[in-house]
Amino acid sequence: MYTQMVDVEAAGAASDEQRRFDEKLDRGVTIEPKDWMPEAYRKTLVRQISQHAHSEIVGMLPEGNWITRAPSLERKLILLAKVQDEAGHGLYLYSAAETLGVARDELTEALLSGRAKYSSIFNYPTLTWADVGAIGWLVDGAAIINQIPLTRCSYGPYARAMTRICKEESFHQRQGFDVMVKLCAGTAPQKAMAQDALDRWWWPAVMMFGPPDSASPNSEQSMHWKIKLFSNDELRQRFIDQTAPQADALGLVIPDCELRWNEARGHYDFGAVDWDEFYRVVRGDGPCNRDRLRARVDAWEEGAWVREAALAHAEKRTRRA
């Protein structure tokens, strides 16, 4: 999935190491775990990669909510495989973060204590089967637009993880769109279900690209470091331009009365985003923030005895060997 609101520390004074680092960035050579890197670059990456990993893990919950109710065995398999992919993405990303000197357990602790952020989109509820389609179509669609540039980001392990993740995300996006196609070709209540899902997921998806450039003061440093290659607003526009014709093809109406093609700009114009809602959800007051975190804390706490048993058994085996 994706990250938002990356803070950045001031870069340190120039040194030989700093110059070599800058030169690599300029030449497009990736930075690898053993290379020298500015502390602020390392910290920014840890925050960004771990937020991304947490988003995958929390992202398992809203869709996992429909695994037991998927309306055909094939849909059940597709959804199981998709949510499993998210767990896999979480694993690659935690591994990429570990190359920067943090342990997965530390990152997990930060998530469970509420200190670490994850993508706010997962703080919205999945209320009908159509939400599974809408998430694949819109949320994975937005994630791909955010993530494809990251396959070229400056930090090697992150870029390589993103290459693999993007391939899988594009499957998910097509599968989600296919759910919507089927619903839109179905009965009137099914089509209404699809429209309702679009109504509820559209604006949160548009918000996934983060605050407008005018309110995103740290983006510039991340762009210099090549861990962000396009601005929030550029990516948001790309998402809207890509998605509006898809909604037309489905016969669904995007809930934005100001949305229209602007021939002169070569882009869709769109209405104002409710940034108050965005910040409210980021700060913890979305419809599901507490439930999502509670579910993760429960899984972790209720699983503690299992992890302890596995460790205890491994120690016994080592002693016997």
Place this chain on the structure above:
Amino acid sequence: MTSTTRLDPLIEYLLRFGDTALVLGQQLGAWTGHAPILEEDLALTNVALDLVGEARAWLSHAGEREGLERDEDALAFSRGDREFHNVLLVERPNGNFADTLGRQFLFDAWHVLALEQLSASSDGRIAALARKVRKEAAYHARRSADWVVRLGDGTETSKARMQAALAALWPYVGELFEGDDVDAEMVARGIGFDPAALREPWSRGVGAVLAEATLVQPSEGWMQRGGKRGLHSEHLGYLLAEMQSVRRSVPGDLW
């Protein structure tokens, strides 16, 4: 079709395997996102994927042989619990991780043996399917046995939980080895196997793992039965109500 109408024995036989895989796959799917560690989210989901995939194959075959235009989804989503033929063991609730892995272990040990037998079926499609699924089942069996050993020979807490899980599950293993007239007819036609013949190798395999896990095999007592014939516990009704709810809201192949 009501429970009082007896199915063709072959169809009922296929539904027993299909429904058993489906119900267990459905239960494991509920763990996704809630496992004790991320690797287990992946692994439990993997087993769920295999079992639902297996269920599709059995149910499709049953539907084709039945010839009443019921495909895998019609069979999975449009039958009530009295028409399901899964064994009772797989409808025991997920409970905690020891309950889930204990259930999986007892089932997997049987599943591998059953598939070995079916690999020699005179029905070519059943034999091919069993041979394909056997590899997955062998992996499941290794994995669940590993967890039984880890939990049994782990901490005091994990040992107590695994032992309690076994005690609660034990009354449901008898049905795995009980033959009836459907089994007898399948044996006579060279299609199926005598369930009683699996008892000894199963006990040997399970006993060895329990010994390694320092767990005590529960004493033999009354064994519950009925699932194969469509007589279930109260749990199955809720499981099916949840599983079938969306599809039943607009019946048909529109999803």
